[in-house]
Amino acid sequence: MTERQRNYTLHGEKQRSCDNCNSFYPVINMNQRFCNKACYVSWHSKANNEKSNSQRKNDGKYVWRHLKDRCQNPDNKSYKDYGGKGVECKFTSFQEFQEFYFRTNECEQCAIPLNDDNRRARDGRNIHRIDSNLHYEKSNCMIVCKKCNNFLDRNDKRGWM
Numbered sequence: 001m002t003e004r005q006r007n008y009t010l011h012g013e014k015q016r017s018c019d020n021c022n023s024f025y026p027v028i029n030m031n032q033r034f035c036n037k038a039c040y041v042s043w044h045s046k047a048n049n050e051k052s053n054s055q056r057k058n059d060g061k062y063v064w065r066h067l068k069d070r071c072q073n074p075d076n077k078s079y080k081d082y083g084g085k086g087v088e089c090k091f092t093s094f095q096e097f098q099e100f101y102f103r104t105n106e107c108e109q110c111a112i113p114l115n116d117d118n119r120r121a122r123d124g125r126n127i128h129r130i131d132s133n134l135h136y137e138k139s140n141c142m143i144v145c146k147k148c149n150n151f152l153d154r155n156d157k158r159g160w161m
Contacts, residue, residue: 060098063127067097067136087129090137100138101127109148128152 014027018035020042025035034040070078071089091097102125106113114125126149127141134140144152 060101061094063101064091064094064097067127071136085133088135090135100141101125101143104143107145107148108142109144109152112145114143114145 015024016027016032017024018039019033020039021035023035068089070076070082071087072083073079074083076083091100104114109128124146126144126146127136128144128149129136130140130142
């Protein structure tokens with residue numbers, strides 16, 4: 001007798017509702033929550049997407065945390081390009097940074113509306129240092145969309161501006 005058959009006989013043809021599609025299926029294992037693998041995969045990917053969407057909600061914490069980390073933490077892979085070159089974050093608190101970061105709802109370079117739902121969106125909010133040799137501070141930063149940020153960074157590195 002296989003383990004599957006043994007489990008089936010132990011649980012005596014009990015029916016359980018699938019967590020994903022709510023259809024009933026015979027219980028093979030008491031820990032089983034889905035009627036088949038497709039339902040498990042569907043439910044699992046849906047749960048992961050909901051979780052990642054809530055993490056992507058842009059309140060500035062992600063940007064603040066990584067901005068401070070790359071300027072102060074020598075273990076960060078970007079430290080050599082920021083903190084290693086003397087770039088510091090001159091914002092004294094998260095609240096001050098948040099006020100600056102959300103002061104406008106459009107790109108300061110191309111004037112398109114900014115999308116705060118997803119930080120990886122093409123029209124998402126990005127912080128750009130005007131002079132890449134200076135610090136992160138109000139006078140040296142502007143809020144731009146991702147497209148403009150990539151264009152400005154690329155042209156700044158090539159010396160075209």
